[in-house]
Amino acid sequence: MPTYEYECQKCHQRIEAVQKFADAPLTTCEHCGGDLKKVFSAVGIVFKGSGFYKNDSRGASSSTTPPASTPAPTAAPATPAPAPKSAD
Ligand SMILES: [Zn+2]
Numbered sequence: 258m259p260t261y262e263y264e265c266q267k268c269h270q271r272i273e274a275v276q277k278f279a280d281a282p283l284t285t286c287e288h289c290g291g292d293l294k295k296v297f298s299a300v301g302i303v304f305k306g307s308g309f310y311k312n313d314s315r316g317a318s319s320s321t322t323p324p325a326s327t328p329a330p331t332a333a334p335a336t337p338a339p340a341p342k343s344a345d
Contacts, residue, residue, distance in 0.1 A: 267291025 263272045265286035272293065274283050283293050 262296040263293040264296050265289065265291045266294055271296070 258275050258277060261274050261276055261282070263274060263283050263286075264270070265272070265288065267286060268289045268291055270286060270288050272283065272287065276282070282295060285291070286293050
């Protein structure tokens, strides 16, 4: 059964509720009667170690120097070229 976490908007009390999917979500704080808001906690999701690993280089690769510090390219303004209007 999934555990839902709510936070009271009034007293900021955190409430954990084990509910079925079919159960209606809690809306009222049992402590102060304030509005409860569901908290989506990303438990178990870990973004760690952005996957960029080097393959073992075979042989002597001459030019494999990635641009470590590329100057930010000046973004061209995305203005669409005005289409030539043909007068009919
Ligand atoms: Zn409350």
